[in-house]
Amino acid sequence: MASLTIRKLDEGVKTYLRLRSARNRRSVEEEVRIILGELIQGHEEPLTPMAAPPDHAPAPVSQRTGAVPEASVTLIIGGGIAAYKSLDLIRRLKERRIEVRCVLTQAAQQFVTPLAVSALSHERVYTDLFDPQSEFDAGHIRLARDCDLIVVAPATADLMAKMANGHADDLASAILLATNRKILLAPAMNPLMWNNAATRRNVTQLQRDGVVLIGPNSGEMAEAGEAGVGRMSEAIEIATAAERLLRPPVPKPLAGKRVLITAGPTHEPIDPVRYIANRSSGKQGFAIAAAAQAAGAEVILVSGPVDLDDPAGVTVKHVESARQMLEQVQAALPADIAIFAAAVADWRVANEGEQKLKKTSAGMPPLQLVENPDILATISKLTEKRPPLVIGFAAETEHLIDNAKSKLARKGCDWIVANDVSPATGVMGGDRNTVHLISRKNGEKDGEIAVDSWPVMSKEQVAIELVAHVAKSVTGKSLEPAS
Ligand code: C5P
Numbered sequence: 001m002a003s004l005t006i007r008k009l010d011e012g013v014k015t016y017l018r019l020r021s022a023r024n025r026r027s028v029e030e031e032v033r034i035i036l037g038e039l040i041q042g043h044e045e046p047l048t049p050m051a052a053p054p055d056h057a058p059a060p061v062s063q064r065t066g067a068v069p070e071a072s073v074t075l076i077i078g079g080g081i082a083a084y085k086s087l088d089l090i091r092r093l094k095e096r097r098i099e100v101r102c103v104l105t106q107a108a109q110q111f112v113t114p115l116a117v118s119a120l121s122h123e124r125v126y127t128d129l130f131d132p133q134s135e136f137d138a139g140h141i142r143l144a145r146d147c148d149l150i151v152v153a154p155a156t157a158d159l160m161a162k163m164a165n166g167h168a169d170d171l172a173s174a175i176l177l178a179t180n181r182k183i184l185l186a187p188a189m190n191p192l193m194w195n196n197a198a199t200r201r202n203v204t205q206l207q208r209d210g211v212v213l214i215g216p217n218s219g220e221m222a223e224a225g226e227a228g229v230g231r232m233s234e235a236i237e238i239a240t241a242a243e244r245l246l247r248p249p250v251p252k253p254l255a256g257k258r259v260l261i262t263a264g265p266t267h268e269p270i271d272p273v274r275y276i277a278n279r280s281s282g283k284q285g286f287a288i289a290a291a292a293q294a295a296g297a298e299v300i301l302v303s304g305p306v307d308l309d310d311p312a313g314v315t316v317k318h319v320e321s322a323r324q325m326l327e328q329v330q331a332a333l334p335a336d337i338a339i340f341a342a343a344v345a346d347w348r349v350a351n352e353g354e355q356k357l358k359k360t361s362a363g364m365p366p367l368q369l370v371e372n373p374d375i376l377a378t379i380s381k382l383t384e385k386r387p388p389l390v391i392g393f394a395a396e397t398e399h400l401i402d403n404a405k406s407k408l409a410r411k412g413c414d415w416i417v418a419n420d421v422s423p424a425t426g427v428m429g430g431d432r433n434t435v436h437l438i439s440r441k442n443g444e445k446d447g448e449i450a451v452d453s454w455p456v457m458s459k460e461q462v463a464i465e466l467v468a469h470v471a472k473s474v475t476g477k478s479l480e481p482a483s
Contacts, residue, residue, distance in 0.1 A: 079107020252296025
């Protein structure tokens with residue numbers, strides 16, 4: 001079958017995939033598999049005699065809390081003495097906000113009862129492939145696919161042999177054959193069984209098939225006087241392994257980097273009650289701060305007056321005017337990266353009234369304006385303490401790219417994020433943004449200017465994409481989880 005090289009896809013498609021996979025904490029390849037799966041399942045004609053339920057079916061609602069769980073596991077309990085540890089495993093998974101539905105093999109019921117498993121999982125327990133109650137709508141298919149992960153603990157030698165050879169003569173093996181989810185096995189058996197050539201072959205085959213194994217550990221066996229490799233991993237180890245598969249650790253490519261961000265409008269006082277302002281909401285700058293923080297950076301956000309909550313884990317300095325913003329920016333240096341997303345007022349009132357200005361018969365009081373300091377240009381032109389990467393924004397209503405290119409040269413920054421803020425775009429105060437990243441090719445000071453136009457995205461997605469570019473440029477690291 002043909003293989004797909006993601007590197008060779010269109011830039012726009014790659015950007016979309018990068019964002020979607022980063023948001024869902026999956027590798028790009030995994031995301032492509034899911035998108036293709038969804039497409040095929042949305043096909044009008046079922047591709048198999050038994051159409052699979054859609055993958056995007058809502059997650060089951062917990063019977064106990066009524067809350068939608070964050071992840072769900074189908075736990076298959078095999079027949080071995082280690083089955084008693086699976087009762088603890090149910091608890092450990094639930095502690096991690098993982099919903100658990102349990103399947104017991106016939107042999108497992110010799111070691112733990114469906115009642116105990118049901119009481120701990122707060123769900124009904126499944127034991128029989130031909131159970132009319134659950135099989136009226138192909139219940140084994142649902143158990144195989146309405147979950148994010150299948151865990152088999154204990155995975156007995158017999159169950160592993162069945163899996164390796166594609167058997168499906170009971171509920172557990174039918175689920176394992178019918179699933180398209182990742183499978184985690186926690187083997188448990190006598191050391192001689194584990195070392196037997198047949199088991200070795202089965203383990204190799206299962207690993208080739210993409211099954212993940214945890215353990216077994218070495219130690220005392222239940223059989224008196226026997227010891228060796230074959231003890232099932234502890235419940236906490238299995239739960240941790242399951243969590244890693246369900247929620248792979250998010251990469252922190254900006255760890256150890258200090259990022260300074262400005263956001264929002266500035267308010268330039270006319271008198272104690274009036275000010276000059278603009279329509280900036282601060283959403284884009286706040287989203288960049290949150291994305292940089294999520295990428296592991298230490299973030300200092302200098303914000304003008306906005307109606308937004310401070311992003312978690314970010315140091316926020318609240319200011320009103322451009323001069324206060326400059327002061328806080330200078331105080332926050334040194335930084336590795338500075339991103340100036342604030343819509344700073346270009347002018348302020350020269351003769352700010354100490355008292356509220358009164359209406360008089362003499363007509364309007366003259367408002368003399370003076371230029372505000374340009375924070376972006378000031379920081380870009382520093383000789384000492386200039387952050388190695390300085391990024392400005394260019395919000396324009398006409399000649400977007402030309403204006404942004406000349407701003408790059410005039411202000412002396414390294415990159416410009418240009419966006420069209422004409423009223424028709426709804427960008428000012430809205431949730432979406434269409435941006436162009438303007439930079440110098442190969443990062444050279446006088447290099448040719450490159451324009452990278454991104455598709456329309458939410459401001460959060462623009463932030464993630466910008467942070468991904470920053471991370472790549474500064475550290476060479478990717479924002480995507482390793483596949
Ligand atoms: O000149 P203009 O306001 O269009 O430039 C926009 C860019 O310059 C933005 O990055 C903005 O944060 C920054 N800027 C600044 N201080 C000013 C004016 C703009 O930092 N006084």
